[in-house]
Amino acid sequence: MQNSRASQTLSRAVFLLPAGLAMLAGVNAALVLVGVSAPVRSERLGDLHGMLMVGGFLGTLIAMERAVALRHPLGYLAPGLLGLGALALISPAPVQLGQLLLVDGSxxxxxxxxxxWRRNHDDVVVVELLGAVHLTVAxxxxxRVDMPWLMPWLVGFLVLTICAERVELARLAMPTTGGRTLVLHAAALTVALVLTLVSAEAGARATGFVIASLVVWLVRHDVARRTIRTTGLPRFSAGALLGGYVWLLLAGLTWLVAGAQTEGALYDVVIHAVxxxxAISMVMAHAPIILPAVLKRPLPYRTAMWIPLVLMHVGLAVRIIAGDFAGLRTLWQVGSITNIVALLLFFAIAAGSSIAGVTPLKRKPL
Known part of the structure; x- marks a missing residue:
């Protein structure tokens, strides 16, 4: 039994390796974009930063989780192709090869x-399916177009996927009409994103309104409002969740008030707030619950996990408030580097916690 579990862990880790490499390449690209020293000086990586982090890193992680849930060998085509697309992007191969592989993976x-969805006709799965459609459109x-013009679709993918996952994990705390409300928001967000293709301004404002409405609804019903007063993993997850909702609300309100953004300070605010x-705050919140189910390895909660979580939010606050709003470039760089340190530190702590190991955590509402 233990040999079988170890073999399963290793085979699944192979699919996640490209996601890890995409994250490292994306971090390197972020350093290039911030204008500080990076291990690899590459303008190409800088141009690929957004898709490496969303399609290559987060897309592969999420697709792997869903492939495990499907329990069919063909399900692994999605994380496999997305991972290969990320590897192609960071290789010397033509960028078009990576782009096509990402299309196939999506x-x-x-x-x-x-x-x-055919298995149980669950509303949550419909919303996640729409999120995958958003990734495919992106x-x-x-x-055909540069990254800033497809960024709203990448935002749509992350928002729908993560919010649906949140509803699924906290289903017992949600009202009986929660699934229907989530589907209505997902449909409205999809319509708003289609509108961005016709009128960038109107579409961005509509997208911002729907996102803000979704955040308000989720915060109202999410059990995190209660579990933040507990201890251990529930409190840590609740802190990450509530912090994530604050940043998503800021992004939605920025689009609602300022309209379409394709460059400059407000573009930076929207994209990195999301x-x-x-997104990364939600990854931190759910990692101790989801990753054990995917890799068949425990990922016990450690108090040290608060360090990268706090660093992430403090660094982002410095980046946005002092950098984007006040125009202080040095502090913008400091905040950006703090975010990178927080991301790498969390995965280092998570890896150490998993290697140390305890009894695997059960999947339950947080």
């Missing part, structure tokens, strides 16, 4: 969700 990802758009403040 389509396979949609197919995984379609199969999951990958297709990337064949990608770092919301």
């Amino acid at each position: 389509i396979a990802f949609v197919a995984v969700y379609a199969a999951l 990958a297709l758009l990337w064949l 990608m770092l403040g919301f």
Whole structure:
């Protein structure tokens, strides 16, 4: 039994290796974009930063989780192709090869969700499927347009996927109409994103309104408002969740008030409030619950996990408030580097915690 479990862990880790490499390449690209020393000086990596982090890193992680849930060998095509796409992007191969592999991986990802939906017709899965469709649209758009123009679709992918996961994990605390409300928000967000293709301004404002509405609804019903007063993992997860909601609300309100952003300070605010403040904070919140189910290895909560979580939020606050809003470039760089340190530190602590090991945690509402 132990040999079988170890073999399963190793085989699944092979699929996650490209995600880890994509994250490291994305971090390197972030250093290039921030204008500080980076291990690899590459303008190409700087241009690929957004897709490496979303499609290559987060996309592969999420697709792997769903492939495990599907329990069918073909489900692993999605994380496999997304991972290969990330590897192609950071290799000397033509960028178009990586782009096409990401398109194929995104389509396979949609197919995984379609199969999951046929299994139980769950509202949460419908929303996650729409999120995968958003990723596919972003990958297709990337064949024709620059990254800033497809960024709203990447935001849509992360928002729908993570919010659906949140509803699934905290289902007992949600109202009976929670699934329907989530689907309505997902449909409205999809319509708003389609509108961005016709009118960037109107679409961005509509997208911001839907995101803000979704955040308010989630915060109102999320059990994290109660578990923040407990201890241990529930409190840590609640802190990460509530902090993530704050940053997502800021991004939504920025789009709602300022309209479409493709460059400059407000673009930086929206993108990193979502990608770092919301998405990475949610990864930290759920990692001790989800990763053990994927890798068949325990990931026990450690008090030290608070360090990268706090660093992430403090660094992002410095980056946005002092850097983007006040225009202080040095502090913007400090905040950006703090975010990178926080991300790497969390995965270092998580790896150490998993290696040390304890009894695996059970998946339960947080």
